Amino acid sequence: MELSVASAVRSCVRALRPLSGRPTRGAVLKDVLLGLFVWIPAALELGMRHWNAGPAAVVLECAAALAAVAVTVALSRPYPLVALLVSVPVSFWAAWFSLLMMVMSYLAGRRTATARPALLAFGAIGAVGVLLTPWAPRAWVGSVSMLMFTIVFLWLVGRYRRQHLELMSAGWERAGQLEREQRIIADQARLRERSRIAHDMHDSLGHELSLIALRAGALEVTPDLDERHRSAVADLRVSATTATDRLREIIGVLRDDSEQVPMEPVGEGVYALVERARNSGLQVILLREGEPAELPPMADRAAYRVVQEALTNATKHAPGAAVVVRLVHGPEETLVSVVNEPPPAGPLPVGARGRRGLIGLRERVRLAGGTFQAGERDGGWAVTALLPVHPEETDTAAAGHAGRTGGEEWSEIADHYRRAQRRVRWGLIALVGFPVAAGALLMAGGLVIMLYQSFVSAMSPEDYASLRVGQDRASVEDVLPPQEHTVPLRDDAPPEPEGAECRHYRSTPDFFDTDADIYRICLSGGELVAKDALPPITASIPDPAP
Structure with a gap:
């Protein structure tokens, strides 16, 4: 028994604590509009009731009603249950103040986190009603009905609305968390692709530097070379060797330890790659259009990686399907396209594709100044890259990409959430606001007509x-x-x-x-x-x- 009383006292204390957070300007404006919406019809009612008492009595009665509404609405945010308790006696002042009590009941359910304080408040309201009418059992039925339908029912509606919003918010938060995880995975794939680019740089530049050192060494031992030029050639050989060693050290730092050692031959081109895939049993056709242009090293390696990743994905996700590789060379750009037909055995399960390789390809093609697309086509899969022959500076593209994924933390889920909120808000206005406004206009028009008939x-x-x-x-x-x-x-x-x-x-x-x-x-x-x-x-x- 003592525990129950103590628990009830603690619930009452928690109910009397103000809710955290200060209201915004928009919230204050909503409260003002709510107060006017309740006070104006109640003031008309009180004015007509005390019309014969004179203007001073009408003004005094309306001012007192405005003060009561202002106090109740002001309490509804920090103390929603207190506002509900205040609105109950105020509702006996004028018939229109019943609307204030119903609104406070809804807001108490909407803004109160726990249900126990509200249940205690309902019990207190019912007990006071019984004490005020101890010898009128019929009045008890009316009091209980009023408590159930004008207070408890609307409190349950507000409670349901709060739980619905919390559940929806949790769902969107979970979606946002998944999006952040996907962004991390995409960033890791981009970094891995940049590590591969660094490795390609090591292979190409290291090879060229090694050739420079080798030729300088051969020139250094030439018999007819004078000492002054021999010393300069020796310095050139040492510089090339030092540059090679430093390049190897830097690439070793940048390279991911978990990355597998590349198995393709060094310097292999697209034609040799397709031929090697055909020899391994893959049904692949290579189509070439135009005169092959000499691509920059970054673009040439990007074309190779696009074909390599697309053939790997076709082997993994569409076994047995025919693949067509197209290389369309132009004076300004080269189109690389890899399209595979639907797998003969049917599509694989949805979860089979991680798409990390596609993220890395997109990053590599972007750094080369090109554009990349990948998606389903006629039941199969198509990968397309457009690479420029003379790439421009990629600082602008890189800055735009960083602005989208960097400091601004743009979130597609958050954008969808805001659009969904706007749709729900306007849908609620259309569903509830228009009928309520039409009903209010009809009621106001009917009230004006009845007031006019009473006068005349x-x-x-x-x-x-x-x-x-x-x-x-x-x-x-x-x-x-x-x-x-x-x-x-x-x-x-x-x-x-x-x-x-x-x-x-x-x-x-x-x-x-x-x-x-x-x-x-x-x-x-x-x-x-x-x-x-x-x-x-x-x-x-x-x-x-x-």
Whole structure:
């Protein structure tokens, strides 16, 4: 028992703690609009109710209502349950304040993290309702119904909305995490490809430097060379040897230890690669168009790597499928295309492709100043690279790539999330906002019409008292209001005089005054034949005096 009480006390203390974070300007603007949305119809109701008391009473009542709404809405962010408890007694002030209580119920479920404080608040509201009506069991039923449908139900709606948003946010966060992991994998693939480029540089430059050192050594031992030139050639040989050693050291640092030793022959071209793949059993055809142009070393090696990776992927993911390699040489660019047909045994499972090699190819082709595309085509797979013969500086492309994946941390998932939020927001506005706005306009129009009818169909008690039975019709109609008040009468109301034309008017222009009498004026034969002050339908008719 003591543990239960202590737990309840701790829940109450947690409920009284303010929620963290200061509201933004947008949140404050929403709160102001919410307060005005609730206060304006309630102020109209209170103004009509206290119209006869004078303008000062109306202004004072509306100002007090505005203060109550402002305090309740201001508490709804840091103390949502406290705002709900405040809105319950305020709802008895005016009928329109029930809307404030329902909104606070929804916001309490939307902004409260745990359910126990809210359950304690509901219990407190129900207990107070029972204590205020201890000898009225019928009132208990109404109190419980009000508690269930205007407070608990809307709190559950807000609670569901909070959990739905948390679940959706967790899903998007998970998607963002997967995207970040994929970005890391792509960065690793790019770095691995750059390591391979460094290795290619070592093979090509090291070979050229070795030839320079070899030729310098041969020149150094020539018998007819004088000492001055022999010394210069010796310095050249030493410099070439030193450059080769330094290049080997630098490439050794840059190279990934986990990278496999390349198995293809050094300096192998695309033609030799395709021939070697055909000899190994792969159904591959090489098509050449145009005069072969001499590509820069980076572009030439990129073309080789594109064909090599595409043939490897075709062997791995489409075994038995025919492959077509096309080399289209032009004066300014060379097109490298590798297309494989669908595998005869059907497509492999979806998870079979890691696509790290394609990421590395894209990076290599980009560094060579070209463009790269890869994707499905007619059930098979196509890899295409367009390499320039005279590449421009790649600083701009590299800067654009770094801006997309570097400091700005552009995220495709986050972009999709923002677009999804906008679609959901506008969809919610279209689904809920338009019907609510239309209903509010209809209600406002109906309220204005009823208020106008109450004004133009009201007869003051003084005018009613001035009328006399037997008075001529013309003088009676001069006193009557311009419009008649249409209201149902009680079944036990006095019957109308036979053959008379009866009209009904309100005794006050206050539409919300449910205790106002109904004046019935009956005319017949050009004179007033009867007048009655009937109680409203909600009141009982007193017995006639003996």
